[in-house]
Amino acid sequence: MADLNGFNAADVDPAVGFDPVPAGKYLALITDSEMKPTKSGGGSYLQLTFQIIDGPYKGRLLWARLNLDNANALAVRIARAELSAICRAVGVMSPTDSVELHNLPLVIKVSCKKRDDVPGGEEITNEIKGYEKKSAASAERPAPATASASASTPPWKR
Numbered sequence: 001m002a003d004l005n006g007f008n009a010a011d012v013d014p015a016v017g018f019d020p021v022p023a024g025k026y027l028a029l030i031t032d033s034e035m036k037p038t039k040s041g042g043g044s045y046l047q048l049t050f051q052i053i054d055g056p057y058k059g060r061l062l063w064a065r066l067n068l069d070n071a072n073a074l075a076v077r078i079a080r081a082e083l084s085a086i087c088r089a090v091g092v093m094s095p096t097d098s099v100e101l102h103n104l105p106l107v108i109k110v111s112c113k114k115r116d117d118v119p120g121g122e123e124i125t126n127e128i129k130g131y132e133k134k135s136a137a138s139a140e141r142p143a144p145a146t147a148s149a150s151a152s153t154p155p156w157k158r
Helices: 073-090
Strands: 024-037 044-052 061-069 106-114 124-133
Touching (some): 024 061, 044 073, 073 106
Antiparallel strands (some): 024 106
16 A cells, blocks of 8 residues: 555646557657666667647657667667767767767658567557658648648648
8 A cells, every 4th residue: 555645636636648649750859868778688679759830739758768788789770870860960070978969950761660569559659750850841731731821821820
């Protein structure tokens, strides 16, 4: 048993589950980064937390894991290429600490896939599949554009 110190659920909004964001491109920032050990303990990965900063999914968080220290050379090569894409997207080519990548806008390309770690395989999760400079590509909203939105206005400003 655990003492809940007089907790009253009527005083707190209930937690709500989040469906994955629709596939598309989103303007985002890296808000947190941390090196974590792999499950096997034989390496480590850089976990990056991205926060969408515009549109209907503003405030939503997504994560990327980069296997920068791993016995599998292919995993390391893929992680380093992904880190290179992130660095280019935020304009920091030679970071000495992951914090240098924080709070710089970039566009993330998000996909949806079925989770393979959940029985039944019907649960969908998000995966970040690419990174672009904010100015190089516009963030696309998966929701239909309204007729009032100007064609010359970038999607992330509509």
